[in-house]
Amino acid sequence: MSLRLRDRIEGDLVIEVAFTGASLDVGDRAPADVRRAALDAVAVETGALPVVMHQVHGATVSVTSGDDGPAPTCDALVTTTPGVALLARAADCVPVLLADPVAGVVAAVHSGRPGLAAGVVPAAVERVRALGAADLVAWVGPHVCGSCYEVPAAMRDEVAALVPESRSETSWGTPALDLGAGVRAQLAGAGVRDVRDVGGCTRETPDLPSYRRDGDAATRFAGVIWMVAP
Template sequence: MAMPGLMDKLPFPVIVPDWSEVPAKVKAFTTTREGGFSLGPFAALDSSGGLNLGDHVGDDPQAVQKNRDKLNLTLPADVIFLSQVHGNMVLDAANLQPGSQADAVLTNQAATVCAVLTADCLPVLFTDMAGSVVAAAHAGWRGLAGGALENTVAAMRARGAGELVAWLGPAIGSSQFEVGRDVFDAFAAKIPNLHAYFRIKGNEGGVEKYLADIYGLARNLLNDIGVTRIYGGDHCTVSETAEFYSYRRDKVCGRMASLIWIDGGPQG
């Protein structure tokens, strides 16, 4: 069973993966924009404090630190966030330092938190069926096209992971993700049936515009490398204004965190 009662215990709203086959010792959730101390464009929709966890978006540093402190109180250890660069590098959490540049992190150690920050890009949380290895990956379109998910899966398997399970966290939905031909072309060599994930929206000044399905692209890429147990992919950060920050919608906005770890305590 996946984390019974977790949402009732946390001091802020979260989204919990719906992967019931994952061992209970694997803990995971994604934060929302609610339940923190940030104000202005980083506040919750009702103007109460927002739980912005990004320290690079122009928010009051003291508010961000208070938000991170509030988050850390719910975790087995303080999280060290990656400096994300829309690439495909994967780091072991044991080697993380503040400012480490990568877009995915993994661990096979208990009570070690893996996390990524997003506000429209796709967060993907991974574990294997035994709960022996976990990972968090940040995948916007550049990361997806560049192999961020494939590299994360390969790194997990190199550490002895068995059959993998993936959860696609909150990201921009296919009705909102307008992209140009450059994004279409970036996936052309990777995915043969590309038109299944790109719907032509129109032509602006001779430039083709598409609506892209980032969840569908991720599922396709994961299936190609043998990951077929895939959950999530049912939110839209742009449309769900009250729940999520969205860079595409607001430009100036906070960041949510998607986190996963192996519980080191007694298992029920």
């Protein structure tokens, strides 16, 4: 199996989520044949059409039906179409998945440091609610932890001024950011009560890609969410 850490919820539609590991490279820097093979594997295991974003560390949200042509430039992707698998790719950033199985709407969100500061997660929550979502479930995927994500003190202060919960310190005593804590705080502030933390620090987990650990050699994994008929 190429998909791991799976979960499933049921309503009028069945919604499934999973995360890929180091065995699949879905990153933009991957050779075209490697990336295509990875997306084909996701298609086989989900039975759905994989859709990726051209991620730019912003707060733009796009809605897709899966047949919209080239990957949209955004950091949150939303669909109401069953049979479409949305991917949020990461190598230390936080992949966040959102779902309401009764309303039949799901989203995949890429929240790195700039996206956290820009509020991409609250923007995605607002968009799915505009499409009818009410009782949302959120999954917070693996990401670099607050004890490992060292940043300059000025950068920490800048982000923490916007999202105080993100302020952290590394295990070796230097300024850091806790992106996961920041995302969870934003979800709580947006009224999302059912938040499922998948766990796992990418830098400390050998079978997950990490830019902080591996630099330019890092591949990309993804959080994947899709809807199927019950």
